[in-house]
């Protein structure tokens with residue numbers, strides 16, 4: 044299965060990217076799965092403007108991103124909590140990506156990240172407002188990585204044993220579900236029940 048990880052932080056070396064790497068390892072431990080990461084901190088996208096789709100040079104990178112998303116069977120969307128919100132780069136991602144149905148009827152695991160006890164607001168925001176036109180399907184299960192500095196680190200000495208153990212077992216549970224939904228929703232896409240030509244936008 045091909046899994047895309049979208050890292051929503053603006054930071055070049057973010058905790059969200061660290062969480063993404065940890066989840067990628069868990070996915071790859073479960074089988075011969077291919078992962079592709081779109082890190083919006085390392086490779087920022089331009090903010091939506093009216094030249095999108097016109098072939099303007101600043102939009103060239105979007106073609107490769109949409110191609111990768113098109114080949115994807117399942118997604119993980121990692122959203123750090125910034126002022127109780129999803130960072131603007133991630134909102135912009137949903138404005139500029141997903142045209143032509145590249146995300147449509149694909150399962151997505153929403154992951155909230157917080158350095159403290161937060162992380163739930165981004166989940167709420169993703170579930171409320173990031174799927175209408177692209178038809179991404181968030182799993183009922185989501186993951187919140189709280190106290191992110193002390194979990195999912197490569198070096199065990201940086202981890203709080205109890206917190207790391209809890210969240211890594213929980214994330215493995217989420218990842219197994221994502222892969223199962225990846226198999227299931229491929230059938231929905233193949234069924235022909237979705238008609239994006241007649242209904243390109245959700246209601």
Ligand SMILES: Cc1cc2nc3c(=O)[nH]c(=O)nc-3n(C[C@H](O)[C@H](O)[C@H](O)COP(=O)(O)O)c2cc1C
Pocket residue numbers: 052053054056057058059060123124125126127128156157158159160161162191
């Ligand atoms: C601009 C900004 C706003 C933030 N606001 C919140 C917040 O509202 N709630 C919270 O739990 N953490 C907040 N944080 C801290 C993040 O939880 C922390 O940076 C964490 O490492 C995840 O972000 P990252 O993936 O960008 O590293 C904020 C961080 C930044 C840079």
